[in-house]
Amino acid sequence: MSYISKEEKEYLIRELESELHAKLDGPRKNLIVPICPYCGKSGGKFGIYVGKEVGNKKLFVSHCFSCGHTTKDINQLLDDIGRPDLKIIEKASFDPVQIPEFFGLEEDEIDDELSIIDMPESWKRCYHNRYLQSRGFVYDDYEYFPVGTTRGLNWKFDDYVIFPIIDNGDTVGYVARHTWSKEAIDQYNQTAKRNGKYQIRRYNNSTDNDFVKLLYNYDAVIEDETDTVIIVEGVFDVIALTRKLELYDNTRVAVVATFGKKISDTQIYKLQSKGVKNIIVGYDSDATDAINKTAAQLNEYFDVTIAKIISDGKDWDEMDFWDIYDTFAYNLTTPVEFKLNTLDEKIKCN
Structure with a gap:
């Protein structure tokens, strides 16, 4: 492609936004197009790279994650979408073109197709539960975060509280947490193992969809409204932070769980496709290696900070x-700062 000025680039981006109803992603490196102009697949799987040209990453390369179509020639794309009036003068180039950052994921790595599932037999939503009350649940928690039990009618889920995982209004999984403490479960299982009896699982979650495709509380992230997302490990962390920070009706900030101390490419894609710009990593602060790895992954696509929990040995649910x-006011760090602090602490310990 011949030289294109900053003004010409911005003009072309604005025209593509208007023509394709596209939106810039968080770091403003890609135009996310809601419907692929080649295969017609909806869901924001077609993108156009508009970031800085670095190495073989070329401006205006486009790609569809659904049909796999890649267009390396912006003039060809403009012809295909019926806007030849926007074509630019181009000179021949024999340099290989590398698919840019947003398009660097293989199709199977960003497979976000989900099956709708049924909740366990006899599950019924509840609005009062002794175990949940002991964990600080209030009326708004029951309203905003559906939870229920099987009321003793399904032995596989006796003494479990079961949270549906909802994506675009559909139930795509569930988290079932036993109401006994870890110590009580371990003690029971030791005896049960010796006697050949059924052992209790602390979590008895759904298996229909891989959890690397799921985010708990994902529907609280409103497309083009929610610009900041706090990622945490589990369901109770989401609910505790939402309650304690009063985020129930806040459309700008949402809390989601990644079900552990790591994040997948699919989960990153799901957040990016809704236009999220800022991510705060809120994993337990003792998981420094996991935090560093996750922050590095996210930093390619979002403005990332890390919430280093101040209370030693506690998680959000206990704080x-x-x-x-104090954690959010005084203890947010960049990934680089967090990594340097981690190294300093390791050196001091040695």
Whole structure:
């Protein structure tokens, strides 16, 4: 492609946004197009790279994750979408073209297709539960975060509280947490193992969809409205932070869980496709290696900060409001700062 000025580039981006109803992603490196102009697949699987040209990453390369169509020639794309009036003068180039960052994921790595599932037999939503009350649940929690039990009618889920995982209004999984403490479960299982009896699982989750495709509380992320997402490990962390920071009706900030101390390419894609710009990593602060790895993954696509939990040995569910406030007010660091602090601490320990 011949030289294109900043003004020409911005003009072309604006025209593509208007023509294709596209939106810039968080770091403003890609135009996300809701419907692929080649295969017609919806869901924001077609993108156009508009970031800085670095190495073989070329401006205006486009790709569809659904049909796999890649267009390396912007003039060809403009012809295909019926806008030849926008074509630019181009000179021949024999340099190989590398698919840019957003398009660097293989199709199978960003497979976000999900099956709709049924909740366990006899599951019924509840609005009062002794175990949940002990964990601080209030009326709004029951309203915003559906939860239920099988009421003793399904032995596989006796003494479990079961949270549906909802994606675009559909139930795509569930998290079932036993109401006994870890210590009580371990003690029971030791005896059960010796006697050849059924052992209790602390979590008895769904298996229909791979959890690397799921985000708990994903529907709280509103497309083009929610610009900041706090990622945490589990369901109770999401609910505790939402309650303690009063984020129930906040459309700008949402909390989601990645079901552990790592994030997948599919989960990153799901957040990016809704226009999220800022990510705060809120994993337990003792998981420094996992935090560093996850922050590095996310930093390619979002503005990332890390919430280093102030209260030693506690998670969000156990912290009071002021500890949480101090963490977000005074203890947010960039990935580089966090990594350097981690190295300093390791050196001191040695």
